[in-house]
Amino acid sequence: MTINVFTKELAELLEIEDDLSLETNLKDYEEYDSMSIMSLVAYVHKTFGKQFNARQLNQIDTVESLVELIGKESFDS
Amino acid sequence: MKIKSYLPDQILSNDDLAVVFPEWSPRKIEKKIGIKRRHISASDETALDMALKVCETLLTDNDREIIDFVLLCTQSPDYYLPTSACMLQDRLRLKTGIGAFDYNLGCSGFIYGLSLAKGLIISGIASNVLLVMSETYTKHIHPLDKGNRSIFGDGAAAVLLNSDDISKIHNFSLGTDGRGWQNLIIPNGGLRKRFDENAIDWTDENGILRNDNNLYMNGPEIFNFTIEAVPKLIEEVLSKNKCTIDDIDYVIFHQANQYMLQYLRDLIKIPEDKFYINMLNTGNTVSVTIPIALENCLNGGTINTGDKVLLAGFGVGYSYGATIITV
Numbered sequence: 001m002t003i004n005v006f007t008k009e010l011a012e013l014l015e016i017e018d019d020l021s022l023e024t025n026l027k028d029y030e031e032y033d034s035m036s037i038m039s040l041v042a043y044v045h046k047t048f049g050k051q052f053n054a055r056q057l058n059q060i061d062t063v064e065s066l067v068e069l070i071g072k073e074s075f076d077s
Numbered sequence: 078m079k080i081k082s083y084l085p086d087q088i089l090s091n092d093d094l095a096v097v098f099p100e101w102s103p104r105k106i107e108k109k110i111g112i113k114r115r116h117i118s119a120s121d122e123t124a125l126d127m128a129l130k131v132c133e134t135l136l137t138d139n140d141r142e143i144i145d146f147v148l149l150c151t152q153s154p155d156y157y158l159p160t161s162a163c164m165l166q167d168r169l170r171l172k173t174g175i176g177a178f179d180y181n182l183g184c185s186g187f188i189y190g191l192s193l194a195k196g197l198i199i200s201g202i203a204s205n206v207l208l209v210m211s212e213t214y215t216k217h218i219h220p221l222d223k224g225n226r227s228i229f230g231d232g233a234a235a236v237l238l239n240s241d242d243i244s245k246i247h248n249f250s251l252g253t254d255g256r257g258w259q260n261l262i263i264p265n266g267g268l269r270k271r272f273d274e275n276a277i278d279w280t281d282e283n284g285i286l287r288n289d290n291n292l293y294m295n296g297p298e299i300f301n302f303t304i305e306a307v308p309k310l311i312e313e314v315l316s317k318n319k320c321t322i323d324d325i326d327y328v329i330f331h332q333a334n335q336y337m338l339q340y341l342r343d344l345i346k347i348p349e350d351k352f353y354i355n356m357l358n359t360g361n362t363v364s365v366t367i368p369i370a371l372e373n374c375l376n377g378g379t380i381n382t383g384d385k386v387l388l389a390g391f392g393v394g395y396s397y398g399a400t401i402i403t404v
Contacts, residue, residue: 030100034224034283034296035109041300042340054297058282
């Protein structure tokens with residue numbers, strides 16, 4: 001998956017209407033709440049086969065921080 | 078299997094929640110967690126009161142004569158001691174020459190209750206076991222904890238089990254992983270950390286307010302636990318009963334929240350048409366969700382006599398369990 005496709009899917013998942021970039025801070029959005037984080041846990045497990053603990057999830061702020069947590073090697077250039 | 082459920086009168090709707098939490102969308106709550114309304118116990122209505130009410134609707138005079146064991150599952154007892162089941166025996170006017178005790182389990186409670194009842198009956202210790210689940214989690218929740226207030230509702234359920242019923246409850250798979258004890262907890266109020274009337278409110282990373290006298294749930298960690306544990310649990314219970322998912326007519330999981338259930342269903346590859354999801358009007362009633370679902374399915378004809386139904390509960394502890402029954 002490319003970063004471009006990922007950011008589109010992420011926006012849809014989190015129900016954020018803006019276009020997301022790597023610099024977008026998810027915590028700036030009211031939509032990024034505990035229900036959305038639940039969706040994110042499922043999405044990351046399904047798409048990348050990865051699970052993060054609550055501490056790691058709390059540290060996510062920008063889209064880039066999420067990409068780094070998932071691992072840049074998981075994305076196509 | 079005779080089964081009845083009870084839901085308290087007061088209702089908390091998503092619209093009611095949106096009045097307190099304007100940023101919380103009723104549509105999103107319904108879409109994501111699959112809940113529109115929950116029933117809330119009255120301020121003077123306890124789990125014991127609800128247990129009594131549900132048993133009054135379940136039991137005939139003859140049943141009261143033959144019951145020789147009472148098992149009551151609750152994490153909201155009236156008192157530290159005595160065990161609520163003793164008071165239930167008295168209030169139901171059951172015989173005194175019977176066994177009765179509470180056991181403290183949450184979302185796995187119904188499965189464990191069935192396993193205990195089966196053991197009691199097979200060993201000849203009892204012949205007719207009254208198994209009651211009654212829970213008032215909403216009393217444990219901070220009024221400004223929008224997450225938990227959206228998820229949990231109160232309720233009670235009771236089943237009467239005899240040797241014929243027990244012969245239709247097949248093999249169990251049970252599990253415990255106490256490493257997750259801190260992820261679903263009421264920190265204060267026990268003897269490790271006493272109830273503190275001056276407990277300080279704090280806001281978690283998701284902007285949810287509570288203090289240590291209240292219920293705390295770390296949602297992502299609980300989700301991670303279910304992703305790890307539940308597929309293995311289902312594989313094991315199928316193996317212990319020498320069957321595959323194709324041999325099962327219907328599957329009822331503890332109704333935790335819709336999103337998690339849909340994800341687990343897809344992960345385990347359970348066909349959508351044989352998987353129960355309905356917590357729209359009740360919310361997550363902890364140990365009561367599976368018996369509510371069973372009653373609904375039996376009354377609505379979703380499951381019929383002779384059907385094989387897989388039941389699985391998982392949550393606080395962590396504690397989990399599954400079995401297969403023939404209805």
